[in-house]
Amino acid sequence: MISTYFLISILAISLAARTPEERAEKKANKYSQAAGTCLSCCERGDMGPQGAQGPPGVPGIQGPSGQPGMHGNHGSNGMPGPNGGKGERGEKGDRGAFGPKGERGVSGVPGNPGGPPGPRGVPGPEGPQGFQGATGAGEPGPQGIKGDLGPPGITGPEGQKGDKGLKGSQGNDPPRPPQSAFSVARETALKAPGSSNVIITFSHTFINTNNHFNSNSGIFTCVYNGTYYFIAHIYKASSNSWPIVRLIKNNVNQLAFMDYGSDSTDSTSNSLILHLVKGDKVWLSLDAGKALFSGTNRHTTFSGFLFAWD
Known part of the structure; x- marks a missing residue:
């Protein structure tokens, strides 16, 4: 390969060294020699017409490989x-190594204490009496301390009935329960002023045990703690100023009753049970501007009594 390339290079150099005139003359001499004519003494004629194209020559020897070209740009x-x-599910991987030990957790809340101790068990049966030991060889000891009194023995049979005893002296009377009762009546009519209520007073007394009711003030004062019953009756003699009466305990209204209607004369009543303590006060009150009637026949009354003491 190298020798062939060298020969071709030498031939190319020799051809390039000739001038165009030398190459033309050499070519003409070649043709003259071929025709048997001497051209050194003869004139050169005009160039004949171009001959037909000859057959292709033998392919020349392949030239050397060219230098590698530059890389082209990336497309x-x-x-x-x-x-x-979606691909198929892969196989299960191997188990990983154990992690480091975690920190200790916070202590939990203490549990509730246990329940109370259980009940004491039933005592077991008494064991059998042991055998009497042998009498010791020593001298008898001093007398021991007197033991505790044994349990009582079985009750003996009932004895004969004794003689009747002498009659005892008369006992004291049982204590009497406290008493508190009153019953009073008005004998005149009463009309309250238009600006305020008035306490109803009573001029006639049927009974006033222990004087717990004050007829002048119309107020009952409790002396004995207990349960009391109260009842009141009122009478009207006018269809214009019909009465409204209230039962008051310590300035607090307990109940009210009235006689309302077109009748000029009529009566009504009401009652209740109260528990009182010593010092409580009870009275009847007539509303402002209202009127009630009573006379010698005592139409308007107020009564109360203790029936259960503490």
């Missing part, structure tokens, strides 16, 4: 292909 990136189908 543009193609469009991304479609997403592939």
Whole structure:
């Protein structure tokens, strides 16, 4: 390969060293020699017409390989292909190594204490009496301390009935329960002023045990703690100023009753039971601007009594 390339290079150099005139003359001499004519003494005629193209020559020897060309530019990136189908699930991996030991957790809340101790068990049966030991060889000891009194023996049979005893002296009377009762009546009519209520007073007394009711003030004062019953009757003699009466305990209204209607004369009543303590006060009150009637026939009354003491 190297020798052939060297020969071709020498031939090319020799041809390039000739001038165009030398090459033309050499060519003409070649043709003259071929025709048997001497051209050194003869004139050169005009160039004949171009002959026909000869057959292709034998292919020349392949020239040496050229130097490698420069790398071309990278082509543009193609469009991304479609997403592939979901692959099959891989095999289960090996178990990982154990992690480091975690820190100690916070202590929990203490539990509730246990329940109370259970009940004491039933005592077991008494064991059998042991055998009497042998009498010791020593001298008898001093007398021991007197033992505790044994349990009582079985009750003996009932004895004969004794003679009747002498009659005893008369005992004291049982204590009497406290008493508190009153019953009073008015004998005149009463009309309250238009600006305030008035306490109803009573001029006639049927009974006033221990004087717990004050007829002048119309107020009952409790002396004995207990349960009391109260009842009141009122009478009207006018259809215009019909009465409204209230039962008051310590300035607090307990109940009210009235006689309302077109009748000029009529009566009504009401009652209740109260528990009182010493010092409580009870009275009847007539509303402002109202009137009640009473006369010698004592139409308007007020009564109360203790029936259960503490």
